[in-house]
Amino acid sequence: MAAESATSRKTKAGADRPLRVGIAGLGTVGGGVVKLLTENRDVLLQHCPRAIEVVAVSARDRKKDRGLDLSQLDWCDDALALASHPKVDVVVELIGGSDGPAKALVEAAIANGKHVVTANKALLAHHGTALALAAERASLGLAYEAAVAGGIPVIKAMREGLAANRIEHVYGILNGTCNYILTQMRETGREFADVLAEAQALGYAEADPSFDVDGIDAAHKLSILTSVAFGCAVDFDGIRVSGIRNVSAMDIVYAEELGYRIKLLGLSRLTEHGVEQRVHACMVPQSSVIAKVDGVFNAVVTNGNFVGQNVAIGRGAGAGPTASAVVSDLMDIARDRILPAFSAPAETLRKLPSAPVGRRIGAFYLRLMVVDKPGVVADIAAIMRDEHVSMEAMIQRARQPGGPVPIVLTTHETTEAAIARVVVKLDQVEAILEPAHVMPIEMLA
Amino acid sequence: MAAESATSRKTKAGADRPLRVGIAGLGTVGGGVVKLLTENRDVLLQHCPRAIEVVAVSARDRKKDRGLDLSQLDWCDDALALASHPKVDVVVELIGGSDGPAKALVEAAIANGKHVVTANKALLAHHGTALALAAERASLGLAYEAAVAGGIPVIKAMREGLAANRIEHVYGILNGTCNYILTQMRETGREFADVLAEAQALGYAEADPSFDVDGIDAAHKLSILTSVAFGCAVDFDGIRVSGIRNVSAMDIVYAEELGYRIKLLGLSRLTEHGVEQRVHACMVPQSSVIAKVDGVFNAVVTNGNFVGQNVAIGRGAGAGPTASAVVSDLMDIARDRILPAFSAPAETLRKLPSAPVGRRIGAFYLRLMVVDKPGVVADIAAIMRDEHVSMEAMIQRARQPGGPVPIVLTTHETTEAAIARVVVKLDQVEAILEPAHVMPIEMLA
The missing domain is CATH 3.30.360.10 (Dihydrodipicolinate Reductase; domain 2)
Structure with a gap:
């Protein structure tokens, strides 16, 4: 093991030229990434001896004042140019959107042997498995810490x-x-x-x-x-x-x-x-x-x-937290620490069946707007009894004889199917003026 | 970059024999690690194709019933034997204590080219920098996720x-x-x-x-x-x-x-x-x-x-959470993901000066046990005024004329030095019966 690690170390040390980054999208987050790489350069080098350098950028409006010095960077009018840019090792995709230019860029970057770091949750939600497969087949990183919960790693x-x-x-x-x-x-x-x-x-x-x-x-x-x-x-x-x-x-x-x-x-x-x-x-x-x-x-x-x-x-959002996540991904890539995107290798990822909705068990909150007259509560209680839904609490505070008042119920654990049936039946009670307002209660710790 | 990663991938894939672990200490945590590696074997393999196998163990009492099947493992009466055990790639040190057998084992393991995973905070608190230096010089991992905050990564x-x-x-x-x-x-x-x-x-x-x-x-x-x-x-x-x-x-x-x-x-x-x-x-x-x-x-x-x-x-403790942290370290080692122990390379770690205590600024809580008679509050207020410590709140609830009652004060921000002087002066007030009970107030978000 020792010898093995030493070898691998040497390989990594051999990669002593900077990791060169192309950023697509210079909005809040893109600007934050450039700013972080500059302001925290000493911190980054302390953790990761291989420097991380932005070499090329792409955004919609070249003339916009972003408060950043971009004079030393290659400017690409077309983001897609980053995917084949000879100086770029990693494409940072900050365009957004599940399809269109973002998808085209990420696919082209992987096809051209470039790692990808993205903050684009829509893209991954719709095409994550396929993109991970492409990246892993090419031994490339597809990293996306910023896409979920922003700065939280x-x-x-x-x-x-x-x-x-x-x-x-x-x-x-x-x-x-x-x-x-x-x-x-x-x-x-x-x-x-x-x-x-x-x-x-x-x-x-x-x-x-x-x-x-x-x-x-x-x-x-x-x-x-x-x-x-x-x-x-x-x-x-x-x-x-x-x-x-x-x-x-x-x-x-x-x-x-x-x-x-x-x-x-x-x-x-x-x-x-x-x-x-x-x-x-x-x-x-x-x-x-x-x-x-x-x-x-x-x-x-x-x-x-x-x-x-x-x-x-x-x-979960904002320039600083998102940039923190994007750059932590870049640091992993700079250190050649690349893992399958979704924990298991993409080729083993299977679609699992969705659990049937109606069978889910949980407690519920129901708010009913009713005409305040005798007998309404009895009607409601009967419906719940008939569907075997057991009541945990009931609040009927405001009295307004003849007028609309809220009745609030909470249930013990029951199935979603039973609640759905209760709601349908409640809707048929004349004294109930609106469809029931239903909200699940999650008994979390 | 792509070619580079592919090479490194191949190197890692070459390490397709299991990572072989020797565990020193089979108490709650050691038992938890063995249990986790068995029960979650499929999960581990999904994340990390290289198997992690315990090959040798050491503990005080061989006959103790731990509810574990150790029949296939080498038993070492002396933990130190793990450090030179020919089959062991990684020593997991769960003995504890800042010196003695734990330190000897970790030092010997590193000297013999074996990675170390430890849950031993005392050892790292006292010898962390030196051990990190030894491990890094030998391109070995010294990992200790379990030593701080147990299961929290x-x-x-x-x-x-x-x-x-x-x-x-x-x-x-x-x-x-x-x-x-x-x-x-x-x-x-x-x-x-x-x-x-x-x-x-x-x-x-x-x-x-x-x-x-x-x-x-x-x-x-x-x-x-x-x-x-x-x-x-x-x-x-x-x-x-x-x-x-x-x-x-x-x-x-x-x-x-x-x-x-x-x-x-x-x-x-x-x-x-x-x-x-x-x-x-x-x-x-x-x-x-x-x-x-x-x-x-x-x-x-x-x-x-x-x-x-x-x-x-x-x-922060317990068999399950600690085992979770120990095994996550083993997975990093199995994937050859080894980093400097304390974020920066050990040879660059410098001792920083300690900030002088007296200059620290903060708010304080003081509880004084006083004889309930007129004039005490005036004396206290005068002392605080003289030391330029400004009062934020005061509570003197229980009245018990002539008897001991608590007076509670909170201060606005001041220096520790000023509070120390206030405490000395309060101690000289005859009506104050005990040394002041002082506690910092941390205005955290």
């Missing part, structure tokens, strides 16, 4: 630090925009639309907020986490996704009163019936770790069969 | 995942026994001695609890974190250490009332005057992440100049 943790474990489940707060909105709603009592508008004005939410608030961004990230956790093919289409548009200020107040907090979570679990991947708003106990992660912070909770629960919390 | 996170950052400070709950005792004290209102006795009866604390409750174990771990964070020599002697014996049930009640929680923290910070390393009980805001880490859980908070705050929470 969660891919490294799951793929290396916790790699000795059979992962049982993983879940997390994967979208900072949603967590910020939900935190603001709770702290100010305002409604979703109002807080979203403010977040957009402040630049915390996009003009088109759909990717964030409808849970798609979180689902992209969850599909990647699932693959790394369970060594299976990335299966974005296997995720049940809903967002936070339907969370009302009223639900947040009831959640607090019941000892819960509302979070948009991505959850993935290996069950005997297949993989269960879900992204949705849910109630979690106020005492749980995840309940206390507020604002733009992300968190990922991993459960392994030997290590137990591991929690990682940090900033 | 915090060494990997700092040395690789966050390696692109200039680390500004790192702190954490590094001793589960202390955190368990403090949590129990808070939840039950009981005194330290009482809870300690119970923890000993339950097996959560050692018969001789000094290493834990006097902060020494936490300091061992902090010295390692400091070295990894700042790329300096391990300097255990540079740590100011105190434990939790002096934390009283009364202080815990006041902390709650003031919006704080008492934790034993290890804190390390790079200042312009040198490295500041401290282990002591302190008050932290109830809203801080670290305040909410209860029971036997550990937590490490790292602040990097680009990534911002990163928090990792998990189990």
Whole structure:
């Protein structure tokens, strides 16, 4: 072993010329990467004697003032030129989008023998398995620490630090925009639309907020986490996704009163019936770790069969955290530390069946808007009894005879199928004015 | 680059015989490692095609029933025999202790060209730099993920995942026994001695609890974190250490009332005057992440100049979590992923000066036991005014004319030197019956 390591060391030391990087996309993150490589150059060299140097860049507008000195770098008007640039060893893809130029660039880079570092979760969610296969066949790195949970080194943790474990489940707060909105709603009592508008004005939410608030961004990230956790093919289409548009200020107040907090979570679990991947708003106990992660912070909770629960919390977006993750990937490549992208070799990644939705067991919160008149509660209770759904708590605070008032119920554990049947029956009760507002309760530690 | 990686890949693939492990120490952790390697064999092979096999073991009592099948393994009565065992590639040192057999074994293993994986924080705190130097000169791995924060992959996170950052400070709950005792004290209102006795009866604390409750174990771990964070020599002697014996049930009640929680923290910070390393009980805001880490859980908070705050929470001890960390180190070695032990190459590690204690700025909590008579508060206030220490809050709840009552003060930011002078002067006030009970307040996020 000693001799072996020494040899391998020598090989690596032989690679003493700098690792040369081409960056596609010079927005917030691209600028952050250039800035980090400059400002922390001494720190990087302390960890990794091989220098990392940006040699070429590509972005839409060459004239834009980014506060960066790009005079020494090759400028490529077409990002695709980086894929065949003779000086480039690694292409850093920061264009974004699941298809189009980002996909073309990554595919061409791999075809031309260049490593790829990307922050593009949409690309990996849709094409991760195929890209990993191409990279691994060419003995190239496809690294993407920045794509999930920004600055938190969660891919490294799951793929290396916790790699000795059979992962049982993983879940997390994967979208900072949603967590910020939900935190603001709770702290100010305002409604979703109002807080979203403010977040957009402040630049915390996009003009088109759909990717964030409808849970798609979180689902992209969850599909990647699932693959790394369970060594299976990335299966974005296997995720049940809903967002936070339907969370009302009223639900947040009831959640607090019941000892819960509302979070948009991505959850993935290996069950005997297949993989269960879900992204949705849910109630979690106020005492749980995840309940206390507020604002733009992300968190990922991993459960392994030997290590137990591991929690990682940090900033999920922004120039600094994302650049930190991108450069840590570059350092791994500079040290020739290349691993299969999704923990198991890509050629062994299989698509696992999705666990059937209806059989999932969990507790639920239901809010019903009813006409306040005698007999309504009896009707509701009868429906639940008939479907064998057992009630855990009921709140009917505001009395407003004849008017619409909320009745809030929480259930003990039951199946999703049973809740679906309850909801259909409740909808037929005349005194119930709106479809039931339903939210899963996740009894997390 | 592609060709280079392919070559290196081939070299690694060439190492297709198993990585052969010799384990010294078959207590809880050693048994856990053997169990993990057996039960999770399929998971390990998925991540790391090179098998990891235990070939030899050493422990005190060969006849003890450990519930493990050791029949296929070489048994060494003397652990030192593992260091020269012809079949062993890696020695896993789980003996413990800063000197004696553990040190002899690790030194001999390195001298004989064998990699070392250890969970021994005491050994690294006292001899880490020298051992790293020996290992690196021989191109061998010296890996110790299990030595700090048990199952949390915090060494990997700092040395690789966050390696692109200039680390500004790192702190954490590094001793589960202390955190368990403090949590129990808070939840039950009981005194330290009482809870300690119970923890000993339950097996959560050692018969001789000094290493834990006097902060020494936490300091061992902090010295390692400091070295990894700042790329300096391990300097255990540079740590100011105190434990939790002096934390009283009364202080815990006041902390709650003031919006704080008492934790034993290890804190390390790079200042312009040198490295500041401290282990002591302190008050932290109830809203801080670290305040909410209860029971036997550990937590490490790292602040990097680009990534911002990163928090990792998990189990700091026990067979499963520790085995998880030990085996993740073995997987890195099996894949020939060997890095300098303390992030920077050992030959570059320098001892940094310790920051002078008196100049440290922070807020403080003081509890004074006084005779309840007019004029005492005026005396205290005058002393603080004279030393330019500004009061933030004062509580004098229980009135008991003529009897001893507590007066609790918190200060705004001041220097440790000023607080020391205040304490000396308070000690001279006749109506103050005991030396002041002083505790730093750490305004953590």
